[in-house]
Amino acid sequence: MVSPTKLKSMDFYRKIPRDLTEASLSGAGLSIVAALVMMLLFGMELSSYLAVNTTTAVVVDKSADGDFLRIHFNISFPALSCEFASVDVSDVLGTNRLNITKTIRKFPIDPHLKTTGEEFHSGHGSHDINHGEETKEEIPDGSVPLVSSSFDSFSKHFPLLIVNFNAPWCYWSNRLKPSWEKAASIIYHKYNPETDGRVLLGSVDCTEEAELCKRNHIQGYPSIRIFRKGSDLKEDHGHHEHESYYGDRDTDSIVKMVDELVAPIHPETHKLDLDGISNKTLKHLIKAPVTGGCRVEGYVRVKKVPGNLIISAHSGAHSFDSSKMNMSHVVSHLSFGRMFSPRLLTDMRRLLPYIGQSHDKLNEKAFINQHEFGANVTIEHYLQVVKTEVITRRTAQEHSLVEEYEYTAHSSIAQTYYLPVAKFHFELSPMQIMITENPKSFSHFITNLCAIIGGVFTVAGILDSIFHNTIRLVKKVELGKNF
Structure with a gap:
């Protein structure tokens, strides 16, 4: 057994008695x-x-997240109607997907980008519309030509005013004209305006009445609109909401549509019987946007190859005047890859100095065409996309992976001979940036x-030793002088 005395001899920190120490200022x-x-x-x-x-390295893209990539976006078009707004995707491998709707939502907006109604849902598919048999014989006009000065008086006088907004140069307008005029003639004799007065079929030439068509937000030709009045519950404080007809365009279908719309209206009082409305008719009647703008939001999945995201006016049974199509837009959000969870966003904020802060390069930017109409102007964005992976390490053992896509954007406005579009051309880099945290x-x-x-x-x-010895030395010298 080791004695306490021997243990004390191993003390590295021997103590000097306090009485033998001296404190100094x-x-x-x-x-x-x-x-x-x-x-x-x-x-x-x-x-x-x-x-x-952190350490940064540039490596070949390992594509751990698969061969497809999501593009999330929220873009507002003040002058593109939701009725025709279409989202298309194409790439260099030959992929062409037109009018994507499954992951896209459209909301009507006013010129100030404020939502004016509920989500807009597209109506009857225009690719299989029956236009009736083509004929070259002269068809006498059966519909009433409407102009700006008479339009309001007609719409207020008749409980139902069904209007064909058209353009003489439009192929689809010319396909519709024979059926429309025949149907208008049948309806005129069936519901005589002087004795019955419940319905009137009219037509508007948008090349002559551009202001009237603009006021009713007509962007595609032909557009068949239904205007209601009287005791219709759709009348809100004097404002007559209107609907678009998306059904077949042959004479029989048009007459049947009018019959079903007129049936609930009593001839004597022009009161609307809501219980008499046919559900089959409503299938072809979709509420038309009350404003001419549209906010398009959602996402699309694209292959990791150069491609295009295109937003434009599209229809299989309408024509568009390219000189009047304005594709001005405001990008509220555009990003690549998956949306971040709150925890990942916390890491992103902490790592922003290292990841470039360019994953939202176009957010909150406006691209405005200053022409009153469209003047055949296409707005294009060229996006160079690169993947960035950040390996975060809170401890040497615990780590997580933050993945995000950054991009640089260059935008241009160019004249085109074709229908104007908003095009986002994206090209992914074959390299990726790897950022690794190195905790101490x-x-x-x-x-x-x-x-x-x-x-x-x-x-x-x-x-302290130097100061103390210096002071002692100075004192000794002073004492030596005194003696």
Whole structure:
């Protein structure tokens, strides 16, 4: 058994009796300074320990997230009607997907980008519309030509005013004209305006009545609109809401549509019987947007090859005047890849200095065509996309992966001979940026902390010894002079 005396002999820190030590003002001042220096160096070392140190490398894209990529967007078009707004995707491999609707939502907006109604749903598919048999014989006009000066009086006089907005140069308008005029003639004799007065079929030439068509937000030809009046519940404080007919365009279908619309209206009082409305008719009647703008939002899946996201006016049974199509837009959001969770967003905010802050390059930017109409102007955006992976490490053992796509954008406005569009051309880089966090070990932090304490203590002791001996020497010299 080791005796206490032998244990004491192993003490590295032998104590000097307090009576044999001497305190001094210089030592006290130096001790305070040393304590402050220790605290300062400790704070700096702690800050360095907690700081994120990263290394960056450029490597070949490993595409761990698959061969497809999502493009999320929220874009507002003040002058493109939801009735015809179409989202298309194409790429260099030959993929062409037109009028994507499954993952897209459309909301009508006013010129100030404020939503004016509920989500707009497309009506009857225009690709299989029956136009009836083509004929070259002259068809006498059966519908009433409407102009700006007479339009309001007709719409207020008749409980139902069904109008064909058309353009003489339009192929689809010319296909509709024979059936429309025949149907108008049948309806005129069946519901005589002088004796019955429940319905009138009219037509508007949009090349002659451009202002009237613009007021009713007509962007595609032909557009068949239904205007209601009287006791119709769709009348709101004098404002007559209107609907679009998307059904077949042969004579029989048009007459049947009118019959079903007229049936609930009593001839004597022109009161509307809601219970008499046919559900089959309503299938072909879709509420038309009350404003001419549209907000398009959602996402599309694209292959990781150069391609295009195109938003434009599209219809299989309408024509468009390209000189009047205005594709001005405001990008509220455009990003590539998956949407971030709240936890990942926290990491993103912490790592923003290292990831470039360019994953939302076009957000909140407006691209406006200053022409009153469209003037055949296409707005294009060229996007260079690169994938960035950040390996975050809270400890040496625990780590997580943050993936995001950054892009640079260059935009241009150009004249075109074709229908104007808003085009987002994207091209993905075959390389990716790998950013790795390198946390410092706790043992390294403790070692540096001990070095700070020991080093400052030792240096302060040396300085105190120098000061003390210098003062003693000065005193001895002064005493020697006195003697």
